Every structure is written in C-alpha cells, then in structure tokens.
Amino acid sequence: MRYLIATFLAVSFFGLPWLAVNYPGPAQSVFSAIEEAGDQVAAVFFEHRPKTIAEIQGRYKARSMDTKVRILIVPGHEPTEGGTSFDVAKERDIVVLLAKELKTFLEKNNRYEVFVTRDEKGWTPEFFEYFEKNWEEIIAWQDSRKKEVRRLIELGEFERSIPLVEHITAPTDMAMRLYGINKWSSENDMDIVIHVHLNDYVRSNRLEAGVHSGFAIYVPESQYYNSTTTSVLAKTILKRLSKYNPVSNLPGERGGIIEDQELIAVGSYNTSDAASMLIEYGYIYEPQFVNPETRGLAVKDLAYQTYIGLLDFFDATSATNVARFYDTVALPHEWREKIVTRTPEGSDVFALQTALLLEGVYPPSDKNKNDCPRTGRLGPCTKRSLSDFQKRYNITGETDIIGDKTLEKLNERYGKGVF
Ligand SMILES: [Zn+2]
CATH class of the missing domain: 3.40.630.40 (Zn-dependent exopeptidases)
Known part of the structure; x- marks a missing residue:
C-alpha cells in the first residue's frame, strides 16, 4: 500500500490546471x-x-x-x-x-x-x-x-x-x-x-x-x-x-x-x-x-x-x-511426495507452477498470468496445465494428480539432480 x-491540495488555490x-x-x-x-x-x-x-x-x-x-x-x-x-x-x-x-x-x-x-x-x-x-x-x-x-x-x-x-x-x-x-x-x-x-x-x-x-x-x-x-x-x-x-x-x-x-x-x-x-x-x-x-x-x-x-x-x-540455469529460485526443486496425498498447497505446488510455466503450459493457453498466478495452490489452472504436461510426455492414468510417472518426469527435468 x-x-x-x-x-x-494546499496549492490548488494557485488556480493550476488539474489535467496532466x-x-x-x-x-x-x-x-x-x-x-x-x-x-x-x-x-x-x-x-x-x-x-x-x-x-x-x-x-x-x-x-x-x-x-x-x-x-x-x-x-x-x-x-x-x-x-x-x-x-x-x-x-x-x-x-x-x-x-x-x-x-x-x-x-x-x-x-x-x-x-x-x-x-x-x-x-x-x-x-x-x-x-x-x-x-x-x-x-x-x-x-x-x-x-x-x-x-x-x-x-x-x-x-x-x-x-x-x-x-x-x-x-x-x-x-x-x-x-x-x-x-x-x-x-x-x-x-x-x-x-x-x-x-x-x-x-x-x-x-x-x-x-x-x-x-x-x-x-x-x-x-x-x-x-x-x-x-x-x-x-x-x-x-x-x-x-x-x-x-x-x-x-x-x-x-x-x-x-x-x-x-x-x-x-x-x-x-x-x-x-x-x-x-x-x-x-x-x-x-x-x-x-x-x-x-x-x-x-x-x-x-x-x-x-x-x-x-x-x-x-x-x-x-x-547468473541466470544461466534458472532465473528463479523456485527451481530446481525436488518433488518427493505425490501431491495428491498431501494438502494441495505449498512450496511443491509453487515449484510445480514455476516448472509448468517454463514448460510453456502454465497458464493454460486461454488464460493469462493474472487468471493463473503462481499461488502455490493446486487449483483449476494448475490441473489443466498439469494435464497438458502429462500429454506432452505421454503420461497416462494420473489425471489431475502428480503420481509416480509425473513425479519422475518433473524431477528429471526440474529436479536438483539436473545440474
Ligand atoms: Zn504498503
């Protein structure tokens, strides 16, 4: 704020123009x-x-x-x-x-x-x-x-x-x-x-x-x-x-x-x-x-x-x-747990949104960053982007969740072992 x-306001009595x-x-x-x-x-x-x-x-x-x-x-x-x-x-x-x-x-x-x-x-x-x-x-x-x-x-x-x-x-x-x-x-x-x-x-x-x-x-x-x-x-x-x-x-x-x-x-x-x-x-x-x-x-x-x-x-x-590998500190990130098993909110999701953004699938194509900011919350924006990510890497059977295959792909591409 x-x-x-x-x-x-005190100078307004000078009779100045109020237009910029x-x-x-x-x-x-x-x-x-x-x-x-x-x-x-x-x-x-x-x-x-x-x-x-x-x-x-x-x-x-x-x-x-x-x-x-x-x-x-x-x-x-x-x-x-x-x-x-x-x-x-x-x-x-x-x-x-x-x-x-x-x-x-x-x-x-x-x-x-x-x-x-x-x-x-x-x-x-x-x-x-x-x-x-x-x-x-x-x-x-x-x-x-x-x-x-x-x-x-x-x-x-x-x-x-x-x-x-x-x-x-x-x-x-x-x-x-x-x-x-x-x-x-x-x-x-x-x-x-x-x-x-x-x-x-x-x-x-x-x-x-x-x-x-x-x-x-x-x-x-x-x-x-x-x-x-x-x-x-x-x-x-x-x-x-x-x-x-x-x-x-x-x-x-x-x-x-x-x-x-x-x-x-x-x-x-x-x-x-x-x-x-x-x-x-x-x-x-x-x-x-x-x-x-x-x-x-x-x-x-x-x-x-x-x-x-x-x-x-x-x-x-x-x-x-300096920003050669990542120009964000959210990555690299190690995803250890399937997000669906935990409360779908937190640093894992924030890092996931960041990774999806770098993949070019977040926000989803008909949305902008204001519709889908990186909130650290697994909402509709992230679910749709995740599904695009899974399609890209032929991951099936893990709709709306981060299961083993998704986890593996994320860690392979954006995990700490990358460098
Ligand atoms: Zn302030």
Whole structure:
C-alpha cells in the first residue's frame, strides 16, 4: 500500500490546471525558472544532484572500493504501524522479509553497498537516530522543496497531475520519516532507493480476497529530476519480474510502471536525487503470501528477480550468466511426495507452477498470468496445465494428480539432480 501526501491540495488555490500534461524535458524549464525566481530559490535549486544513468553505471564499472553503487532498501511502512493485512499476513512484516532477501542477493555482488532502513526489530539504529536528531531539519527541508515546486507551478513551469490510482494519505509523522529517508539518501549519496510494498485496494469486504493480482512499479512523474534514471532501471526490473509474475491488473496500474507525482517514496517535490521506485510486489491476499509455507519462497523469488533486473541495468552479460540455469529460485526443486496425498498447497505446488510455466503450459493457453498466478495452490489452472504436461510426455492414468510417472518426469527435468 502506498501513502501519498495531502499537501498538494494546499496549492490548488494557485488556480493550476488539474489535467496532466507532461513536459518533455524538465531541465530547461528549471533553469528558466531559476532566472525568473531570483537568488533565494536558485540557491535551493542547486542542491539537486539527481543521479544520471552514466554516473551510476560508471560507479559500477569503476570497480574501486570507494565507488560502489549505493542502494537503499526501504521495507514499506513503520515497524509497528501501517500497511495492509489479510488473514495472518501482515504487509509490514512480509516486506521486511523481502527486503532482507534482496539485501542478501545484492551483497553477493561486491559492486554494491546495501543499506536497509529497518528489520523485524524496528528502525536500524542509524535511521532511528537520524529521525531523532534531524526532525526539525527534515521538516524545514521538505518545506523548502515544496515551496520550490509550488513556485515552479506559479511560474507555469510545472504541471500538477492527478495520480491515476488512489493512494492513502500518510499521517504527518510517517510522511516526515519518508521525507527523512529521502534527505538521508541525498546526504549519504545513495544511487538507488527501492521501497518494498504489498498491494491492496478498496473493496466492500476486506475479509475476502480481492480480484486483482500482480506487481506494479511506481516511478517519479516525468517532470521530476530523478525520473529518467528511475524509468530505465524500472524497465529492466519489470522485464525480469514479469516473466514469472503477472503485472497488476488494477485499473491505473496496467503496463506495470506507473508515474506518480505525489508519492514521497519516489521523490515527490523533487526530494530524491537517487533513482527511486516503489514496488508493489503483489496483493496481500494472494495465497502465496498468505500461506506461511509458500511465503518464504514467493518472497525470495521476487527478490531474486529484482536482483537480476538490477544486474541487467549494470552488466547484462553478467546477468545472463547468473541466470544461466534458472532465473528463479523456485527451481530446481525436488518433488518427493505425490501431491495428491498431501494438502494441495505449498512450496511443491509453487515449484510445480514455476516448472509448468517454463514448460510453456502454465497458464493454460486461454488464460493469462493474472487468471493463473503462481499461488502455490493446486487449483483449476494448475490441473489443466498439469494435464497438458502429462500429454506432452505421454503420461497416462494420473489425471489431475502428480503420481509416480509425473513425479519422475518433473524431477528429471526440474529436479536438483539436473545440474
Ligand atoms: Zn504498503
């Protein structure tokens, strides 16, 4: 779930247009605004040092200990507050898990230096202290950034746009901590910031699972200075994630990359120099997150594909090498028991769905990934795909189940003995 800031409403009395019209390039308009706006505003403008693609790719290629690519991972929401939930699944805890997996993968590569804002115990001491000691400065800083953008709006140099998807307004303290994270990121020279979330949407009965599935990546709206670098990076991550996971089919999230002007996480009011994105990795009620038995694997797989997607941006050859055998951690997998003899839910089924996907039979030909996400549940989608798999390998007499012959074929093709 994403939080936005309500403060843009406060500028509506300037009489600005409420229709979204994107300027092709923000840079020129900024400079003309500087000339017109006078010294005071100009002084603030020059504090912006948005990371360019060349700059962060250069850091990666430099291969010097001092110039690692600096990545901050932000598990969404607060240690004890906020975020969505469903059944036993709590967003603010699951995102910590995912962040941890992502950090572990990224740290395998010594070109990255990875930071994270909190773990299962709470804010890391560094962030806890930063918020404590810099509270007033954070408030003043975000205020000056807002004034700057409002000034641009007055000058007709910045267009206010309405976000396509409804967000929930962040209470002020939480909003300030998000701005604080942006401020910390600038001061600590972060190149990339990734906010980790699970999605949800407004519906009449929150106790029932919703109808949408899939992931979505929120990026800064094109007028913001950190927009270009973020978009390029988001595309490489989207490509990896979308091989195994559906893109969100929530209206407004189609396409998977959504520009947003109001999310603090991606740098609203030009408060982030780093390439900043917020990834909604899936919906909180999707069975693979709700079931504690599949959650670990589902989350690790999403982290893995994010890691490979990042590597694509820096070094495509190396990404191809890393993902040479499998670009998913769900495989290889050893299927030991006939699934029909157990509850048809769990990691075995998640791995089965992944294997069937690689076989090209999952989802079934008249369905898409949103109809049939990898849920770790043996439902109609998986049964149909399984039957296609069995036909392909002339397996008979094991309709709708994984019997001995199916088990053998799966292990032969996707089992641990493959490598
Ligand atoms: Zn969230």
